[in-house]
Amino acid sequence: MEVRVESLFCGYGKEEPVLSDINLEMSTDDGLICIIGPNGVGKSTLIKCIDGLIQPQSGAVLLDGKDVREYGRKELADRIGYVQSVYDTRSNMSVFETVSMGRFNHMGWRVSAEDLQMVDRAIRVMGIQHLSEKSINELSAGQFQKAMIARGLVQDTEVLILDEPTSNLDIRSQVFVTSLLKNMANVEKKLIIMISHDVNIASKMADKILILARPGRVLAFGTPEEVITESNIMEAYGVECDITDHEGRPNILIRSDSV
Amino acid sequence: MNWFILPIEKRPADGGPLNQDSIKEPTVKEAIAIWGAPTDEDEKRRVKEGYARTSRTKILFIVFGIIALVVSLIVAVGLGPVTIGFFNSIQILIDHITGNIQDRTNDYFIWEGRLPRALLGALTGAGLAVGGCVMQSILNNNLADSYTTGISAGAGFGATIAFIAGITLSTGAYAVVINAFVFSLIPTLVILGISKLKGGSPLVMVMSGIALMYFFNAVSSVFKIMADPKDLAALYAWQLGSLGNCQWPDVILVFVVSIPCTLLLLFFTSRFNLLSFGDDYAKSMGVNVSFLRNTSLVAVTVITAILVSFTGLIGFVGLVAPHICRIVIGSDNRYLLPASAFVGAFLVVVADTFGRVAFQPYELQVGIITAFIGAPLFLYLLLRSKKTVW
Numbered sequence: 001m002e003v004r005v006e007s008l009f010c011g012y013g014k015e016e017p018v019l020s021d022i023n024l025e026m027s028t029d030d031g032l033i034c035i036i037g038p039n040g041v042g043k044s045t046l047i048k049c050i051d052g053l054i055q056p057q058s059g060a061v062l063l064d065g066k067d068v069r070e071y072g073r074k075e076l077a078d079r080i081g082y083v084q085s086v087y088d089t090r091s092n093m094s095v096f097e098t099v100s101m102g103r104f105n106h107m108g109w110r111v112s113a114e115d116l117q118m119v120d121r122a123i124r125v126m127g128i129q130h131l132s133e134k135s136i137n138e139l140s141a142g143q144f145q146k147a148m149i150a151r152g153l154v155q156d157t158e159v160l161i162l163d164e165p166t167s168n169l170d171i172r173s174q175v176f177v178t179s180l181l182k183n184m185a186n187v188e189k190k191l192i193i194m195i196s197h198d199v200n201i202a203s204k205m206a207d208k209i210l211i212l213a214r215p216g217r218v219l220a221f222g223t224p225e226e227v228i229t230e231s232n233i234m235e236a237y238g239v240e241c242d243i244t245d246h247e248g249r250p251n252i253l254i255r256s257d258s259v
Numbered sequence: 260m261n262w263f264i265l266p267i268e269k270r271p272a273d274g275g276p277l278n279q280d281s282i283k284e285p286t287v288k289e290a291i292a293i294w295g296a297p298t299d300e301d302e303k304r305r306v307k308e309g310y311a312r313t314s315r316t317k318i319l320f321i322v323f324g325i326i327a328l329v330v331s332l333i334v335a336v337g338l339g340p341v342t343i344g345f346f347n348s349i350q351i352l353i354d355h356i357t358g359n360i361q362d363r364t365n366d367y368f369i370w371e372g373r374l375p376r377a378l379l380g381a382l383t384g385a386g387l388a389v390g391g392c393v394m395q396s397i398l399n400n401n402l403a404d405s406y407t408t409g410i411s412a413g414a415g416f417g418a419t420i421a422f423i424a425g426i427t428l429s430t431g432a433y434a435v436v437i438n439a440f441v442f443s444l445i446p447t448l449v450i451l452g453i454s455k456l457k458g459g460s461p462l463v464m465v466m467s468g469i470a471l472m473y474f475f476n477a478v479s480s481v482f483k484i485m486a487d488p489k490d491l492a493a494l495y496a497w498q499l500g501s502l503g504n505c506q507w508p509d510v511i512l513v514f515v516v517s518i519p520c521t522l523l524l525l526f527f528t529s530r531f532n533l534l535s536f537g538d539d540y541a542k543s544m545g546v547n548v549s550f551l552r553n554t555s556l557v558a559v560t561v562i563t564a565i566l567v568s569f570t571g572l573i574g575f576v577g578l579v580a581p582h583i584c585r586i587v588i589g590s591d592n593r594y595l596l597p598a599s600a601f602v603g604a605f606l607v608v609v610a611d612t613f614g615r616v617a618f619q620p621y622e623l624q625v626g627i628i629t630a631f632i633g634a635p636l637f638l639y640l641l642l643r644s645k646k647t648v649w
Contacts, residue, residue: 077545
């Protein structure tokens, strides 16, 4: 599948657009794409636009050449999975039940053995099998986030979009989740787009990195080697950094006196 | 570590630190292997059994609810000025159905007096509980019930002008009923209009519901100030909610209206689950959220309107029955909705029977009793429940 963003302007209400003139081309060959950029630059807005959750002010997002707005909601749900960064939920369903909600589009009235197996596997992949019968609102923030990622995985879509999926995870789990997503993207030929604030993990794992900079524009889009440069980091975040090489990928060290 | 606030079963036997479940996180390689492993029949069976085991408790609770309801119905038809024994009641019910009526007097008591009343009570309880459960889901608000969007105030206004000013939309025995029904639909129509203009956020709906409730209550008050005390008494009795004077046609009408609406809502339950994680999540899963919310609102309104028109305002059941079930079986709406229906029906049947029998020859209105029985029961479950439910 191919995702094309064409001169996209997007914002909320009648205010100034958050994103202005975004042009991008992504496809399932790209594997894992990490979106980085400062707070409020429009990272979440962009991915919501791609999933058709907010309407662009002008321009369009095309999936395989067809405008997102022309797809039905169910058609989109079959193609794009979306994991939010924050959920406001009062649900006290068990972790297993919650993760199985990701199979909604595949389930009829009766849940099939295949669905259940997939849910069970996703839970084990995320290492939360010991919590599977626990109520979702009794989990820690990190455990909750792992359950949400598992739920995104079982949706089994060609495109999976995750909004800061590692924001509450410990350092091992951050690397684990990012690396898992990269491997899945490459093995199963998926396009996985995730927003991240850890430039170094993104640089190490992502096949491509998209840097957004103020005011809501694409600063750079390419392989980590191409885009993680001192000048790009300076322009996006306004900090000075040194770039070193770690495991063959650029690694940034921020100079604290520049902040 | 504060041992006092820990539930008893979590305290380790030796008093040592909490025994954490063994947590084994896979490596990326292992995870990919788990994910991509070929389909395994043994694994499938194991997972299916695990799932069946957790569903079993919930199904059991629903079955238990059905049994409790049936028993309460049989007891309800047996009790009254003339007491008929439990098994005798069953015999009379069976005799009537098979057309082999032996005991004409008791058959009359049961079939013409107590059974329609008990069944209407069951339908009322079920309808209010289903409405409460759905409203709590679609409005994302634990304090919501069928009356939240102003249905009660609208119906109250319709009844007020019928009792006091004699303004009715039709004549005959059903004049008050029709007034209450039609006026109870107005707040929902207004809310649908507002949500069309302003975007259907749940909070906007609740707020407009509250505003409409105050408005209709104010208009009703104006009529009440000018009213004859005799009319006021009749209105007050209606507002308390009563199942008295009910006939078979009422029961059949309520049944025919509320059952299709309930089935529709039952069909929506897995969508309500998605909605409990927010509108955006439900949308991303392919749910047309505004259609779901509006259709459910209309279905709940129709159920509640028909119930309120016949029985008046019976409070508390709609709010509390879903919460009671949530404490016991969790918030999976696929089970919660039917469970709430049976628990709500059971509560109203018991409350009405109690109100009918306990203070003979006087009758206490069912609306009063539901709160009398429901509130302590609810508080007890609230204190006893170990889980975080909300």
